[in-house]
Amino acid sequence: xxxxINMNELSKxxxxxxxxSQLREKTITVLAGDVGxxxxxxxxxxxxxxxxxxxFEKTYHSAAYSSCIDIVKDFLSESTNAGKSIxxxxxxxxxxxxxxxxxxxxxxSWELNAEEIRIxxxxxxxxxxxxxxxxxxxxxxxxxxxxxxxxEGNRDVKGNIAIIAPGTGLGEAGLISDGAFYHPFSTEGGHxxxxxxxxxxxxxxxxxxxxxxxxxxERVIAGPGIHDIYEFLVNVIQRVQPEWLKEAIQKDDPxxxxxxxxxxxxxxxxxxxxxxxxxxxxxxxxxxxxxxxxTGGLFLGxxxxxxxxxxxxxxxxxxxxxxxxxxxxxxxxxxxxxILNSNTALIGAAYFGAYG
Numbered sequence: 001x002x003x004x005i006n007m008n009e010l011s012k013x014x015x016x017x018x019x020x021s022q023l024r025e026k027t028i029t030v031l032a033g034d035v036g037x038x039x040x041x042x043x044x045x046x047x048x049x050x051x052x053x054x055x056f057e058k059t060y061h062s063a064a065y066s067s068c069i070d071i072v073k074d075f076l077s078e079s080t081n082a083g084k085s086i087x088x089x090x091x092x093x094x095x096x097x098x099x100x101x102x103x104x105x106x107x108x109s110w111e112l113n114a115e116e117i118r119i120x121x122x123x124x125x126x127x128x129x130x131x132x133x134x135x136x137x138x139x140x141x142x143x144x145x146x147x148x149x150x151x152e153g154n155r156d157v158k159g160n161i162a163i164i165a166p167g168t169g170l171g172e173a174g175l176i177s178d179g180a181f182y183h184p185f186s187t188e189g190g191h192x193x194x195x196x197x198x199x200x201x202x203x204x205x206x207x208x209x210x211x212x213x214x215x216x217x218e219r220v221i222a223g224p225g226i227h228d229i230y231e232f233l234v235n236v237i238q239r240v241q242p243e244w245l246k247e248a249i250q251k252d253d254p255x256x257x258x259x260x261x262x263x264x265x266x267x268x269x270x271x272x273x274x275x276x277x278x279x280x281x282x283x284x285x286x287x288x289x290x291x292x293x294x295t296g297g298l299f300l301g302x303x304x305x306x307x308x309x310x311x312x313x314x315x316x317x318x319x320x321x322x323x324x325x326x327x328x329x330x331x332x333x334x335x336x337x338x339i340l341n342s343n344t345a346l347i348g349a350a351y352f353g354a355y356g
Contacts, residue, residue, distance in 0.1 A: 029055075029085045030353035031075070031123070033092035034131060034345040035068055037108045037168040038303075041346050042075045044084050047354035052141070054350075056084045068092070068105075068112050069120045076121060089125040090117060091353030093134025093345045095169055097188055101128055106169050129352060130186030131345050132165055132173035135301050137184055137356070138348030139175075139339075146341040148309055150300075151318060153335035159295030162288045165302030165339075166225075166281065170218035174292045182296075184348075189288060190218040197283075200237070200276075207232045221281045223304060226255035230273040239269035259308060278311055282320035289334055290327055301339040309338055 027048045034041040044056040056079045060071045072090070080086065094112055096103040101114035118126040158177060165171040170190030175182040194215045196205040208215045208228060219225055227249075233239040245267055248257045262270040281300075289298050305312060321336070322328050341347075 028088040028354060030350050031072070031087035031090045032346050032350035032353055033068075033072075033090070033094075034134065034343075034349060035092050035094045035105065035112070036062060036131065037095055037105060038062060040065075040068065040071050041343065042071065043343075043346050043350065044079050044087060045350040045354070046085070047350070052347075052350050052354055056082055057346075062105075062108055062110075068094075068110055069117060072117060072121055087123055089127070089353045090121060090123050091127040091129070091349045091356070092117075093129055093131040093349040095131045095171065097186070098128045098130055101126075103128055103130075127353060127356065129349070129356075130171075130173070132163055132171035132301075133184050133186040134345040134348035134352065135163055135165060135171070135339070136161075136173050136175050136182075136348060137351045138341075138344035138346070139299065140351060141347040142339070142341055142344060146339065146344075147299075148306075148313075148338040148340055150313060150336040150338065151334070153297070154333040155335055157295045157333045160292050161296040161299065162285075162292045162294035163299045163301055163339075164281075164285050164288055165300070166221045166223065166305070167303035168223055170216075170222045171302060172288055174294070175296070177296055189291075190222070191216045193217075194220050194280075195283070195287075203236060204229065204232050204276075207236055217280075217284045221277065221284060223255045225280075226258055226273060226277055229276050230254070230258045230269060233269050233272060233276075239272065241269065242267065245270070259304075263308065263310065274308065274311055275316060278308070278314075278317050279320045281305075282317045283323075285336075286321045286324050286331060289321075289331060290324060293330075295330070295333055297335040297337065299337055299339050301344060303342070305338045306340050306342070309340075312338065 027046055030045045030047055032043050032045055040060045040062045042058055043054050046053045046055055065071050094103050096106045103112050114126040114128050160177050161175040163173045172187045172189035175184045194217050196202045205215055208219055212219055234241045258270045258273055261267045262274040322331050
């Protein structure tokens with residue numbers, strides 16, 4: 001089934017982006033991408049002045065390829081064989097800071113260069129933007145069913161919007177409101193320093209410092225951080241680790257095993273791990289919302305929040321979100337929603353490729 005995004009009907013999501021360009025033709029085809037450290041999603045979209053339609057999509061395991069160009073070539077070959085049009089433009093949302101059309105993927109040994117992609121693909125226009133900036137643009141293509149509301153806040157209070165997205169890494173972005181339009185921008189806030197408060201926070205900080213040197217928020221609340229928190233509880237705080245769980249962690253993705261075990265309430269240390277994780281996610285969400293004065297809303301994206309929605313709806317997240325220095329009255333007004341649609345960055349890349 002084709003997915004259509006009507007960019008002129010945004011009543012359900014109060015976002016509107018000023019278009020930087022109009023289509024030179026009645027329709028164009030955009031190869032959009034969401035390039036991450038774990039997986040790369042590519043989609044072929046047809047765009048006109050009102051609707052962006054997904055025509056072909058495929059997901060690739062990033063580490064199985066030596067470069068993003070190889071993935072793009074494979075996708076173009078497969079989409080062409082499927083009878084799809086050659087794209088007029090390529091727009092990729094990438095997990096890293098883009099400077100002058102170049103980026104190093106933060107959690108993967110790739111370097112992307114828009115000019116090299118243009119030459120290798122034969123597509124004349126190629127754009128690279130940060131994946132969280134792409135996620136910000138993608139909000140315009142979502143509907144109510146693509147969100148889970150944690151806190152209604154006060155939707156009559158307009159203003160800037162913040163996005164925090166823990167997955168393989170930790171992405172953070174914002175949308176500045178000028179009163180008429182929103183202007184998405186990327187940040188690398190996930191690499192700022194972790195701020196311990198309690199005794200156990202300080203012990204965790206010291207544990208991670210011995211392991212990594214610099215302890216950023218990404219070290220704590222990106223996916224691998226769940227495993228690190230659990231290992232800290234077992235090795236430093238001396239929580240009991242059952243043999244069956246040790247074996248499961250060795251056989252599969254450790255953070256995924258620990259998270260699911262916590263959700264199933266099968267092990268006390270895993271439950272404690274997720275409780276600490278959620279508290280840290282709440283604290284950095286609060287930091288981000290305050291720095292951006294995000295009275296327009298806070299969105300939780302990335303791969304992790306949709307998988308732990310039941311835990312994020314408990315008071316442990318919201319109470320710690322409000323636990324700030326004298327600004328509770330501001331934070332209480334902020335709507336908080338989880339982004340459930342895993343294609344949000346892909347949708348945003350398609351939008352930017354067509355109209356950005």
